[in-house]
Amino acid sequence: MKCTICRGQAALEIRRHNAAFCAPHFLEFFERQVERAVRDQKMFTHENRVLVAVSGGKDSLALWDVLLRLNYRATGLYIHLGIGAYSEESRAKSVAFAQSRGADLIVVDLPQEHGMNVEELARNSGRVSCSACGLSKRYIFNKVAVDQGFDVVATGHNLDDEAAVLMGNLLHWQVEYLVRQAPVLPSTHPRMVRKVKPLYRIAEREAAAYAVLRGIDYIVEECPNSLGARSLLYKEALNMLEAQSPGTKQSLYWGFLEHMRPRLAAVQEGVTLRDCLHCGQPTTGEVCAFCKMTERAAARMRARLVRAQPASSGPPPEETVAAGVPAGDAVDPAAIAGEPIGLPSGPDDRA
Numbered sequence: 001m002k003c004t005i006c007r008g009q010a011a012l013e014i015r016r017h018n019a020a021f022c023a024p025h026f027l028e029f030f031e032r033q034v035e036r037a038v039r040d041q042k043m044f045t046h047e048n049r050v051l052v053a054v055s056g057g058k059d060s061l062a063l064w065d066v067l068l069r070l071n072y073r074a075t076g077l078y079i080h081l082g083i084g085a086y087s088e089e090s091r092a093k094s095v096a097f098a099q100s101r102g103a104d105l106i107v108v109d110l111p112q113e114h115g116m117n118v119e120e121l122a123r124n125s126g127r128v129s130c131s132a133c134g135l136s137k138r139y140i141f142n143k144v145a146v147d148q149g150f151d152v153v154a155t156g157h158n159l160d161d162e163a164a165v166l167m168g169n170l171l172h173w174q175v176e177y178l179v180r181q182a183p184v185l186p187s188t189h190p191r192m193v194r195k196v197k198p199l200y201r202i203a204e205r206e207a208a209a210y211a212v213l214r215g216i217d218y219i220v221e222e223c224p225n226s227l228g229a230r231s232l233l234y235k236e237a238l239n240m241l242e243a244q245s246p247g248t249k250q251s252l253y254w255g256f257l258e259h260m261r262p263r264l265a266a267v268q269e270g271v272t273l274r275d276c277l278h279c280g281q282p283t284t285g286e287v288c289a290f291c292k293m294t295e296r297a298a299a300r301m302r303a304r305l306v307r308a309q310p311a312s313s314g315p316p317p318e319e320t321v322a323a324g325v326p327a328g329d330a331v332d333p334a335a336i337a338g339e340p341i342g343l344p345s346g347p348d349d350r351a
């Protein structure tokens with residue numbers, strides 16, 4: 001197999017483009033695709049401050065790397081979720097990458113700042129892990145970006161991710177999520193930054209190839225909570241279709257962007273956001289979904305501690321709850337509504 005450009009030995013075949021590239025030309029192809037995504041979708045400019053959500057995985061580190069090479073003002077944000085050894089390793093990879101590139105990395109520690117790791121938050125709030133995780137990440141990405149003056153949050157979602165999410169949303173007619181699925185989610189509130197996905201033109205294996213060719217040391221293991229996730233099933237199904245008919249994923253997702261996005265954008269514009277009464281972050285309800293989740297989780301944890309403690313000893317229950325967890329009454333699950341506008345939750349949303 002020969003490189004389409006120089007006729008040298010090709011390192012990677014890209015069947016959906018009917019092309020193959022040697023290593024240097026593949027790296028050029030990758031950069032071109034990212035630049036084109038940024039430019040065509042008006043994601044950001046070289047003047048903007050970009051906050052890159054990094055997980056230590058191939059996609060987010062490849063994204064951060066390419067943005068730095070293209071001279072964008074890209075700072076990393078790593079959220080430590082407290083998912084055992086997976087979180088420890090992913091943090092180490094993110095920190096090592098930042099050091100190797102001399103780039104700034106912001107680290108937010110969920111257990112330290114909100115008193116609970118993802119599992120505890122999920123258990124105490126009655127959500128599944130990926131839902132609690134996705135909600136926490138969306139909230140923290142936006143809060144850090146707003147508080148620290150970033151113009152945009154960039155995530156490493158690639159073409160495979162987007163096609164799989166789209167397939168899931170279509171199979172289950174998740175219209176609310178379809179409305180919000182786009183490479184760019186514009187800011188619709190002064191405290192809501194723009195969210196962008198500069199890798200939406202890049203397939204997963206291309207992101208992996210880029211990371212390997214650039215010598216990026218990324219975490220190979222997936223989050224343990226992603227095992228058995230439906231999105232992986234959709235990815236497998238799409239991989240089977242892609243093998244028989246190259247370009248299926250691209251045609252599905254890009255077709256959606258071309259034919260459906262303009263119609264759905266009008267629906268999105270009709271959503272009104274207001275300030276959360278508890279934290280000030282934008283929400284469609286009175287209290288944002290993150291505050292509801294953490295308050296509910298804190299209340300349940302307090303109730304457990306009260307039950308577990310002998311009546312005569314120990315500090316009052318409030319003091320046993322870690323700092324940073326807002327105190328509040330339990331919230332009826334039926335009342336949990338008004339999720340902040342953001343990415344649909346699901347396993348591994350790339351940071």
Ligand code: SF4
Pocket residue numbers: 118129130131133134223224225226346347348349351
């Ligand atoms: S699979 Fe992804 S969304 Fe789910 S808990 Fe792990 S990191 Fe969070």
Ligand SMILES: [Zn+2]
Pocket residue numbers: 003004005006007008021022023024025
């Ligand atoms: Zn070549």
Ligand SMILES: [Zn+2]
Pocket residue numbers: 276277278279280281287288289290291292
């Ligand atoms: Zn809030």
